[in-house]
Amino acid sequence: MIQVDGKIIxxxxxxxxxxxxxxxxxxxxxxxxxxxxxVGTSENIELLKSSALGFDGLEEASSNDLVxxxxxxxxxxxxxxxxxxxxxxSKKEEHAESCKSxxxxxxxxxxxxxxxxxxxxxxxxxxxxKALDKNLHVMLFSDNVSLEEEIHLxxxxxxxxxxxxxxxxxxxxxGGVPLAFANVVKRGSIGVVAASGTGLQEVTSIISNLGEGxxxxxxxxxxxxxxxxxxxxxxxxxxxxxxxxxxxxxxxVSKPPHPEVLLKINEKLKETHKxxxxxxxxxxxxxxxxxxAYAVALSRGDVYLSPLxxxxxxxxxxxxxxxxxxxxxxxxxxxGGTFSFxxxxxxxxxxxxxxxxxxxxxxxxxxxxxxxxxxxxxxxLGEDEFTxxxxxxxxxxxxxxxKIEEESQLPExxxxxxxxxxxxxxxxxxxxxxxxxxxxxxxxxPVIISVTGTDGDPQDxxxxxxxxxxxxxxxxxxxxxxxxxxxYLLKRLE
Amino acid sequence: MIxxxxxxxxGLESFTLPFKELKTPHQHVEWRPSxxxxxxxxSVITQHHEKIHNANLEAIxxxxxxxxxxxxxxxxxxxxxxxxxxxxxxAGPPITWKRMCGPMRGAVIGALIYEGMATDxxxxxxLVNSGKIEFAPCHEYSAVGPMAGIISPSMPxxxxxxxAFGNMAYSTQNEGLGKVLRYxxxxxxxxxxxxxxxxxxxxxxxxxxxQRSEKINLKTIILQALQMGxxxxxxxxxxxxxxxxxxxxxxxTVAPDKESALSVLNFINSNDHFFLNLSMAACKAIxxxxxxxxxxxxxxxxxxxxxxFGIQLSGTKGEWFTGKAPFVDALYFQxxxxxxxxPDIGDSAIxxxxxxxxxxxxxxxxIVQFVGGTANTALAFSKEMYEITLSxxxxxxxxxxxxxxxxxxxxxxSVIDKNILPVINTGVAHKKxxxxxxxxxxxxxxxxxxxxxYEKLALTF
Numbered sequence: 001m002i003q004v005d006g007k008i009i010x011x012x013x014x015x016x017x018x019x020x021x022x023x024x025x026x027x028x029x030x031x032x033x034x035x036x037x038x039v040g041t042s043e044n045i046e047l048l049k050s051s052a053l054g055f056d057g058l059e060e061a062s063s064n065d066l067v068x069x070x071x072x073x074x075x076x077x078x079x080x081x082x083x084x085x086x087x088x089x090s091k092k093e094e095h096a097e098s099c100k101s102x103x104x105x106x107x108x109x110x111x112x113x114x115x116x117x118x119x120x121x122x123x124x125x126x127x128x129x130k131a132l133d134k135n136l137h138v139m140l141f142s143d144n145v146s147l148e149e150e151i152h153l154x155x156x157x158x159x160x161x162x163x164x165x166x167x168x169x170x171x172x173x174x175g176g177v178p179l180a181f182a183n184v185v186k187r188g189s190i191g192v193v194a195a196s197g198t199g200l201q202e203v204t205s206i207i208s209n210l211g212e213g214x215x216x217x218x219x220x221x222x223x224x225x226x227x228x229x230x231x232x233x234x235x236x237x238x239x240x241x242x243x244x245x246x247x248x249x250x251x252x253v254s255k256p257p258h259p260e261v262l263l264k265i266n267e268k269l270k271e272t273h274k275x276x277x278x279x280x281x282x283x284x285x286x287x288x289x290x291x292x293a294y295a296v297a298l299s300r301g302d303v304y305l306s307p308l309x310x311x312x313x314x315x316x317x318x319x320x321x322x323x324x325x326x327x328x329x330x331x332x333x334x335x336g337g338t339f340s341f342x343x344x345x346x347x348x349x350x351x352x353x354x355x356x357x358x359x360x361x362x363x364x365x366x367x368x369x370x371x372x373x374x375x376x377x378x379x380x381l382g383e384d385e386f387t388x389x390x391x392x393x394x395x396x397x398x399x400x401x402x403k404i405e406e407e408s409q410l411p412e413x414x415x416x417x418x419x420x421x422x423x424x425x426x427x428x429x430x431x432x433x434x435x436x437x438x439x440x441x442x443x444x445x446p447v448i449i450s451v452t453g454t455d456g457d458p459q460d461x462x463x464x465x466x467x468x469x470x471x472x473x474x475x476x477x478x479x480x481x482x483x484x485x486x487x488y489l490l491k492r493l494e
Numbered sequence: 495m496i497x498x499x500x501x502x503x504x505g506l507e508s509f510t511l512p513f514k515e516l517k518t519p520h521q522h523v524e525w526r527p528s529x530x531x532x533x534x535x536x537s538v539i540t541q542h543h544e545k546i547h548n549a550n551l552e553a554i555x556x557x558x559x560x561x562x563x564x565x566x567x568x569x570x571x572x573x574x575x576x577x578x579x580x581x582x583x584x585a586g587p588p589i590t591w592k593r594m595c596g597p598m599r600g601a602v603i604g605a606l607i608y609e610g611m612a613t614d615x616x617x618x619x620x621l622v623n624s625g626k627i628e629f630a631p632c633h634e635y636s637a638v639g640p641m642a643g644i645i646s647p648s649m650p651x652x653x654x655x656x657x658a659f660g661n662m663a664y665s666t667q668n669e670g671l672g673k674v675l676r677y678x679x680x681x682x683x684x685x686x687x688x689x690x691x692x693x694x695x696x697x698x699x700x701x702x703x704x705q706r707s708e709k710i711n712l713k714t715i716i717l718q719a720l721q722m723g724x725x726x727x728x729x730x731x732x733x734x735x736x737x738x739x740x741x742x743x744x745x746x747t748v749a750p751d752k753e754s755a756l757s758v759l760n761f762i763n764s765n766d767h768f769f770l771n772l773s774m775a776a777c778k779a780i781x782x783x784x785x786x787x788x789x790x791x792x793x794x795x796x797x798x799x800x801x802x803f804g805i806q807l808s809g810t811k812g813e814w815f816t817g818k819a820p821f822v823d824a825l826y827f828q829x830x831x832x833x834x835x836x837p838d839i840g841d842s843a844i845x846x847x848x849x850x851x852x853x854x855x856x857x858x859x860x861i862v863q864f865v866g867g868t869a870n871t872a873l874a875f876s877k878e879m880y881e882i883t884l885s886x887x888x889x890x891x892x893x894x895x896x897x898x899x900x901x902x903x904x905x906x907x908s909v910i911d912k913n914i915l916p917v918i919n920t921g922v923a924h925k926k927x928x929x930x931x932x933x934x935x936x937x938x939x940x941x942x943x944x945x946x947x948y949e950k951l952a953l954t955f
Contacts, residue, residue: 011938013526013913017506063530064913064941098524100881101912102502109521111500118505123527127504136502141509175499178512424512458515 005080006055006069026083031075040065125149140166154232166221170197173217181425184456188213191247193237195220195254198336206292208454215246225257242272249299250276256283287480317488327414328493331407332378335393339419339479340380346483394426401437408441415446422453448474450482526913535952549790554884554903560780561657564710567700571647583632585643585841586799587814595800600678600927601642608688637664638774638841641676650696656779663779665771678927702744712776725858726773727851728919733769777848793904796847800839805943817942824922824935836925849902852919853879857892882908915939
């Protein structure tokens with residue numbers, strides 16, 4: 001008999017990723033249909049109810065409590081107890097040597113110079129402020145921090161000569177150390193300032209794979225280049241690289257800044273003789289891989305040669321075309337927002353109509369319903385509508401795997417286009433998790449995957465590329481190449 | 495830019511993986527959201543943090559100067575200022591008869607029978623219902639009592655003086671374990687024992703204590719006991735032994751005969767918690783001088799009456815801030831379980847308020863068997879309390895923490911900001927009057943009293 005059992009655990013707080021992992025493990029128990037493990041906020045309580053996970057007494061939960069809910073077939077009377085046991089692992093770990101506040105952390109680590117903050121947005125600004133008061137640079141991974149708070153923090157930081165990277169800053173590499181979602185790259189003389197996380201990951205990985213290295217890669221968060229924020233962090237990062245003796249070439253990556261901000265950037269650039277590559281996605285026709293290759297050429301003093309071999313990609317598309325069983329459209333399922341954006345730009349620029357996206361660039365149609373794809377659809381699964389109550393798709397593949405299987409089998413789908421982002425922060429076992437769904441998909445449609453990362457990353461990149469190819473996946477090592485390949489393929493399908 | 499990156503990670507623990515693998519100096523913070531208070535209170539407190547800080551410096555320095563000394567004994571009605579013939583003092587914040595839990599009612603009934611004001615349960619209840627009996631918290635009369643904490647006029651009390659400031663604190667003699675008044679028992683056996691304590695134990699102890707030229711310094715006993723496996727709330731064996739060593743010759747000296755000397759010595763010796771009432775009085779004596787310092791966020795009282803959990807702050811004078819008394823996460827004695835438990839009760843949380851008890855758990859590894867943990871659990875609890883306290887005691891040191899001073903002086907602002915509640919080691923009473931102790935364990939103070947106190951403190955600016 002289907003029933004929902006639940007428990008309110010008072011006064012405990014555990015980070016959201018751990019909670020979701022436990023919920024995931026519980027879903028794998030025999031007899032369990034669904035499970036959720038969340039903080040007892042009123043939003044989450046509504047979420048549970050609307051997901052048929054409500055239980056008696058649920059309303060008693062407060063945001064100081066955790067709520068575990070399990071919908072199961074009743075076959076195991078101990079199910080709640082077994083689920084709670086998974087928490088006890090955490091309890092033991094909690095009692096190990098740990099700090100509960102920034103203050104006490106500083107006592108233990110007086111050398112600290114950066115606070116990496118990834119707590120819920122509602123609280124993040126306060127913690128960032130406290131960190132700045134303690135003379136720490138701040139990387140604010142958290143999103144859902146208001147624009148006003150961002151402006152205040154960045155001004156506050158600037159007054160103290162401290163960087164505020166973020167909010168919503170997913171990637172940075174400082175002193176060679178990958179921060180949040182970032183790759184292990186060679187150290188060298190190319191410095192990067194980026195308003196895009198996966199954009200930063202792409203260029204730094206490619207630069208490293210081409211044999212050059214990164215001095216510092218500074219993230220700014222997605223809103224930094226808006227008029228209201230005025231590019232505070234972008235300009236500070238730029239200033240840093242201008243004066244950094246290790247940095248010989250500067251690479252800037254973002255969507256086009258607000259004109260007023262662009263003016264300030266150009267003013268700033270007059271202060272240096274160092275070569276600067278400006279990669280403003282959507283403005284120039286170039287792609288991230290080209291910008292990375294250009295920076296490498298500059299640092300070597302070489303003549304720039306495009307990394308994109310159009311004729312080879314066209315030939316490859318012809319070969320893939322022969323294997324297509326049905327349909328005429330591409331379904332692009334992305335975990336990196338910048339990759340879905342870059343792919344849209346490539347398709348738009350090469351004249352494709354009938355392109356839809358949930359986060360469209362100008363000239364691309366907006367999907368009426370992000371969950372119902374139409375024609376050529378380029379979807380960013382990291383957008384809010386997909387990530388409520390679940391981890392980011394770069395960590396948890398559940399939703400994307402489902403879509404891979406579903407979309408591949410639709411009659412209108414000719415092929416799939418995916419990104420796979422390696423590095424710290426991302427899923428540590430991507431091959432194991434994605435392979436079953438790829439196998440299903442490959443029965444119906446070819447799959448093109450661009451793999452982002454380096455051989456220094458914790459996932460085994462070479463093995464991943466090799467195994468994917470063995471499965472029959474078409475593997476590219478930059479998002480632009482994959483998008484261009486897709487474009488040639490679509491042309492054949494027209 | 496940054497020569498060597500050194501990271502404080504606040505949030506997702508998985509982000510520390512590259513730091514571990516690449517050997518980057520880092521410290522993870524197990525962050526949790528602060529307790530919810532009104533934004534107006536929050537901004538007032540934040541705005542005045544310097545004023546609060548200075549007030550707290552004054553408060554904690556008074557606490558640190560405390561020297562609790564056992565000066566003598568007397569009857570409650572004679573020694574406790576403003577004590578009355580019809581006044582019964584009880585543990586915890588103010589409470590009416592109607593709201594009292596089982597064990598406290600039982601103890602009140604027992605006290606009335608002991609006083610000769612009632613003969614049995616029904617006459618006692620009739621007397622209370624007539625309105626002739628007044629109730630008040632021990633804390634409002636410079637006293638403290640464990641469990642039900644009942645002090646009635648005829649009861650003998652210890653008189654502890656804080657020699658640094660001259661203020662007094664009073665507590666009764668601990669009856670022992672099992673079916674005793676403080677657990678709500680009121681059988682003939684209980685009353686008879688109380689009479690014996692009044693007629694034999696008290697006179698001898700009073701003389702023994704008072705004829706000493708050098709009075710018994712409770713601070714010295716406590717600081718030694720902490721280095722012998724006690725935390726002087728739930729574990730008092732070493733302190734009781736030290737007290738016994740100090741007082742035994744005096745008892746032998748003053749006792750009228752061998753039998754009475756022996757009975758007194760055996761009584762003390764048979765009760766591992768005899769010292770508890772003295773440690774509680776010592777803690778109260780240490781904390782009271784820090785009261786009434788404007789703007790200070792120091793917690794000066796934590797106390798429970800079995801129904802409510804109450805606290806008082808230095809900066810808000812005598813006001814009580816209460817919430818529901820929680821249940822203890824306990825290990826139960828054979829035959830009992832959580833369904834039998836009474837909510838948390840007693841003034842003994844004054845020990846934690848003074849930085850001892852659960853805060854000094856790292857001194858008392860034996861306690862952890864009640865917590866189902868390891869020695870590391872005890873260490874972790876003590877270490878966590880440093881996050882919410884104002885100082886490390888200059889006197890009471892914990893050997894296992896490399897002789898770090900105990901975390902002393904709970905700051906309500908830190909409790910709210912860091913969402914860390916004080917940990918309390920305690921016994922569990924059966925919810926029915928008179929059954930006795932059914933278990934022991936650890937609990938966290940509830941959030942409500944601290945939120946209320948914070949809000950009220952903000953209003954004092």
